[in-house]
Amino acid sequence: MQWEVVIGLETHVQLSTKTKIFSAADNEFGGEPNSHACAIDMALPGALPVLNREAVLRAARFGLAIGAKVAEKSVFDRKNYFYPDLPKGYQISQFEHPIVLGGKLSCLVTPKKGDPYIKVVELTRAHLEEDAGKSNHGIHPGETGVDLNRAGTPLIEIVTEPVMHSSDEAVAYARALHALVVWLGITEGNMQNGNFRCDANVSVRPVGDPKLGTRCEIKNLNSFRFLQSAIDYEVNRQIELIEDGGKVVQQTRLYDPENDETRPMRSKEDSMDYRYFPDPDLLPCVLSAEEIEELRRNLPELPHQMFERLKKEDGLSEYDAGILTSSHAVAQYYDELAHLVDDKKAAANWVMGELSSALKQSEGMTIDKAPVTPAVLAAIMARVSDGTINLKGAKKVFSAVWNGEGTDVDGLIGTLGLKQISDAGAIEKMVDEVLARNGAMVEQYKSGKQKAFNALVGQVMKVARGKASPAVVNQLLHRKLD
Incomplete structure (x- = not known):
């Protein structure tokens, strides 16, 4: 049976603003654990979020760059499920009314086999949200440490339609997206620092079947190489599982680069599991048509x-x-x-x-x-x-x-003795010498063997120690031979 691969990507792009999205806390990467956390990050009683305007403008700029609809009114929601590294127990995100809807991005795909081609990837949406903190394992035996430095960092999550059909296409899209967001100056794009992370939704189906297969999501892929390897492994795993009589279970998986495999992390939630509802602490985010048009003009x-x-x-x-x-x-x-x-x-x-x-x-x-x-x-x-x-x-x-x-180019040419001999008279003497010594090559050329001409050029260049002008050598040889 022939299989078709179907891939959609969700990409988390950290926005490079000086402060977090809902607080004035320092947004600098690194530092001692929890040294960049504030009362809002720690969910202390009475600490209320205030929206970072610059994060909104950066998200809108991205939407305009991909030809999407930038909403004049978007709404923040609470996404509820257990986050060990978000103390308030929910994430502030956007659901029904995101800031960016639609759009598309073209990318150059260079497959392992076949010729390069242009792929147009349709995007579903991009929405603003806050990043979670980070769980650190192994620092204290038997315990997990929580670092809230990253909590509250502004993100846009960019979601594609399931329109990619190979790891080559997924990587080409991810590279093009990375190039675009760095190009726009909305992020540093440092993947090692977590500025740009991808989640890949992968499924397979028999060729010609209109129904999508059961998907598995591979979380937090922070390099293009890992993205490609994780997708390739997951595709093979799903095909082998189905062909052996099993069924793919919808779940979230992690990629283990040391063993080059994906492993189950948890069962995959759907949107209803998150119990979204509008965040009561935040007013709707409003951008005027004039503000959006100004952003467009300044792209x-x-x-x-x-x-x-x-x-x-x-x-x-x-x-x-x-x-x-x-x-x-x-x-x-x-x-x-x-x-x-x-x-x-x-x-x-x-x-x-x-x-x-x-x-x-x-x-x-x-x-x-x-x-x-x-x-x-x-x-x-x-x-x-x-x-x-x-x-x-x-x-x-x-x-x-x-x-x-x-950096003195002419000086280096002189010092390195690289100046070409362009004097036609001097080169003609070398050509005559080579023709006199290589009668057999001359006859081969006259009998139609082009390789003999190239060999004669090589002989002249050898006499000139590589310094004769190739254009003059070719011109003189043709004149004398033809």
């Missing part, structure tokens, strides 16, 4: 808009445009470089190739701190364009700048 160029611009104006492929807009920092670097050079494709190749490789090899280095700035890289590219150095020499200059040997 930056968005990834999908830049994606289309790079294809249309810079002539880049969908793949190149997708890579360059996958990160705001990468997009900014490319854009600055592209404004300094004529060859946009070459600029894209340098960013995706040499620069990307150097960043991967430099632990902790970020593109905005790269030693080779767009201006320096443009200068290197200019020396390739005017024939001063070849591409191999350009990469050596790039490496020298990266390793702290200076």
Whole structure:
């Protein structure tokens, strides 16, 4: 039997405001346990929540960026079930009237097999809520500690429709969403710090069956690698279970990266289990049409808009445009470089190739701190364009700048002895010498073997110790041979 995988994601994005969503407590990550907790976080009697306006504006900005409806009036609810790390026993969230409804997000999927393609993921909603604290195990033998530093941190929970059909699509969507929320400046997006966490709802069904299978939710996946591995394991687990005559039970599961498996955590609740009701301590959240329109006007160029611009104006492929807009920092670097050079494709190749490789090899280095700035890289590219150095020499200059040997491109070309020989007369003597010594190759070329021409080029470059202009070498060889 053939199976279809159905996946929906719920993503928790911590909003980067200085204070928590319902209190003025410091929202900084880390610190000693409970050092950033206040009376509201600890649910002390008489402590009442007050809504953080900046969190609301950030959520609205996200909604506008995905083409969703931003509600002029949204309502906060109490979500009731046992939280060991939320002392008041409920979470302030939104249910029937969330701040964001609908929307969609495009992402570039690069499957393990097959060609890359664009996937459009429809979103159901995004709502504001507070984060819970954190349970710490193993600090005191036989006991669990509760750290409330994270409690009350503002979140938006972003929920998709069940429209993804592989772990590749889920990861592509999660990466695109991560890029967007960082691009908008509404979160730092640090997954290790819990700024961006995914819950994956996974089910399988026979191909052609319109009815969805029983889903299991995998909680708190805080890396793209874990997200992909957890989904792949869960899909195989469900298929094997059904094919062996069993039934999938709706439940919440955790992913164990050490054993690469998902394990049951608890039976999966539905919305009625949470006993939602409007929070009596909070008034409805109201945004005027004018405020929403001002937020819309102040949106930056968005990834999908830049994606289309790079294809249309810079002539880049969908793949190149997708890579360059996958990160705001990468997009900014490319854009600055592209404004300094004529060859946009070459600029894209340098960013995706040499620069990307150097960043991967430099632990902790970020593109905005790269030693080779767009201006320096443009200068290197200019020396390739005017024939001063070849591409191999350009990469050596790039490496020298990266390793702290200076940023004077012309000076480094001289110091490293990389300047090309462009004098046609000098190169012609080398060509004549090579042709005289390699009569057999000449005859092979004249009989139609193109590889012989490439071999002759190689011989000339060998005589020139790699410094002859390839364009001049090719031109002279063609003139003499043809």
